[in-house]
Amino acid sequence: MADVIPYNREEKSAQPPSLYMPxxxxxxxxxxxPLVILPHTLSEVTGPVYGHGRVLPIxxxxxxxxxxxxxxxxxxxxGKVLDENGRPVSNTLVEVWQCNxxxxxxxxxxxxxxxxxxxxxGAGRVVTDAEGNYKFTTIKPGAYPWRNHPNAWRPAHxxxxxxxxxxxxxxxxxxxxxxxxxxxFDPIYQGIPDVKARERMVSRFDMDTTVPEWALGYKxxxxxxxxxATPMED
Amino acid sequence: xxxQRFGQTPSQTVGPFFHFGLPYENDNNLIVGDAQxxxxxxxxxxxxxxxxxxxxxxxxxxxxxxxxxxxxxxxTQDKSVDRGFHGFGRCSTDKDGIFRFxxxxxxxxxxxxxxxxxxxxxxxxxxxGMLKQLLTRIYFEDEAHNVNDPVLGLVPNARRSTLIAGKxxxxxxxxxxVLQGNGETVFFDY
Numbered sequence: 001m002a003d004v005i006p007y008n009r010e011e012k013s014a015q016p017p018s019l020y021m022p023x024x025x026x027x028x029x030x031x032x033x034p035l036v037i038l039p040h041t042l043s044e045v046t047g048p049v050y051g052h053g054r055v056l057p058i059x060x061x062x063x064x065x066x067x068x069x070x071x072x073x074x075x076x077x078x079g080k081v082l083d084e085n086g087r088p089v090s091n092t093l094v095e096v097w098q099c100n101x102x103x104x105x106x107x108x109x110x111x112x113x114x115x116x117x118x119x120x121x122g123a124g125r126v127v128t129d130a131e132g133n134y135k136f137t138t139i140k141p142g143a144y145p146w147r148n149h150p151n152a153w154r155p156a157h158x159x160x161x162x163x164x165x166x167x168x169x170x171x172x173x174x175x176x177x178x179x180x181x182x183x184x185f186d187p188i189y190q191g192i193p194d195v196k197a198r199e200r201m202v203s204r205f206d207m208d209t210t211v212p213e214w215a216l217g218y219k220x221x222x223x224x225x226x227x228x229a230t231p232m233e234d
Numbered sequence: 235x236x237x238q239r240f241g242q243t244p245s246q247t248v249g250p251f252f253h254f255g256l257p258y259e260n261d262n263n264l265i266v267g268d269a270q271x272x273x274x275x276x277x278x279x280x281x282x283x284x285x286x287x288x289x290x291x292x293x294x295x296x297x298x299x300x301x302x303x304x305x306x307x308x309x310t311q312d313k314s315v316d317r318g319f320h321g322f323g324r325c326s327t328d329k330d331g332i333f334r335f336x337x338x339x340x341x342x343x344x345x346x347x348x349x350x351x352x353x354x355x356x357x358x359x360x361x362x363g364m365l366k367q368l369l370t371r372i373y374f375e376d377e378a379h380n381v382n383d384p385v386l387g388l389v390p391n392a393r394r395s396t397l398i399a400g401k402x403x404x405x406x407x408x409x410x411x412v413l414q415g416n417g418e419t420v421f422f423d424y
Binding site (some may be wrong): 009014015018020025028030031038048050083085096097105110169170172173188189191192200 | 248424
């Protein structure tokens with residue numbers, strides 16, 4: 001069997017280190033031994049591209065999963081999943097989850113004394129179309145406190161999980177909102193070494209996808225690793 | 235090497251509250267029908283640098299079927315996909331840090347050149363306190379191919395055992411994943 005075509009390696013300045021002391025719980029969860037450099041084999045360049053179960057239209061509208069409307073600012077989040085060469089990543093599963101407008105997760109272990117919203121669970125799934133586009137409707141999540149350091153607050157964010165065309169494309173990230181004053185104080189956001197790369201996680205307000213009389217639009221494109229373009233393609 | 239036009243989106247932690255957000259059909263059970271091959275349980279515990287179990291991790295595995303075939307367009311081997319088996323599984327650790335997958339023993343798969351890779355599970359570990367996921371592999375102690383496996387061959391001899399699950403029952407394999415410290419699991423830069 002011919003050797004596989006490897007994917008690009010991690011862009012070190014754009015990806016966080018395992019140990020980042022300002023984010024306290026990294027202290028005992030970061031490996032201390034050097035990572036072993038792994039050439040990509042068939043095991044890495046393949047991955048679960050089929051059979052993620054049924055994804056329903058309701059899964060893409062987090063405001064319609066209960067009898068009533070959730071409280072908060074209704075938003076439409078859309079964007080494109082692409083690789084480093086700009087090629088769309090089609091038909092890939094995007095999973096999202098978030099807290100409610102008050103900054104409270106439905107999760108049983110979230111003890112933040114902000115109200116739960118009986119009309120909001122905060123989880124959704126979409127599959128990208130042939131051009132790599134995805135879209136879902138939700139409400140804008142709130143900021144919330146956490147115990148990393150005194151008076152620590154997370155900037156409002158939506159968690160994203162993506163699969164892509166191979167298992168090494170697997171990406172879990174967070175989408176932020178433009179101009180959040182908490183960026184400067186958030187060690188999770190600050191954990192990305194390159195300041196410009198951090199901004200790739202910040203969505204932008206978009207009037208074109210803002211639905212009149214209904215919801216504000218935010219755009220968030222996600223870039224997965226690509227493979228080296230051959231000279232033929234340039 | 236060509237310069238890429240678009241920069242990679244950075245990774246961020248899955249956080250502590252992912253469970254409700256990442257439901258997955260069949261979850262830690264990869265057997266979805268009349269799967270070929272030996273049915274096995276792969277279990278273990280995730281342990282942190284203080285020796286404590288990690289109760290809020292998520293593991294994901296990707297593996298070939300019993301014949302050594304990945305259900306993916308780039309696996310061009312002349313072998314059949316097994317419709318009774320799904321090569322991907324996801325499992326959250328419980329309050330004691332324990333994970334458990336119900337699957338089939340994968341077959342050997344091609345490696346670089348003319349090598350053969352011993353049966354293994356490609357394994358990602360996600361969790362609070364982990365800004366990006368860690369990649370490791372789970373091999374099986376009763377596989378003769380381990381000694382010639384090209385990836386195990388990249389790992390210092392003294393640390394190889396951290397990737398090899400012990401056989402603890404007729405169809406049960408156990409491997410703890412140690413994030414840091416004594417017996418630290420080998421993780422890969424990929």
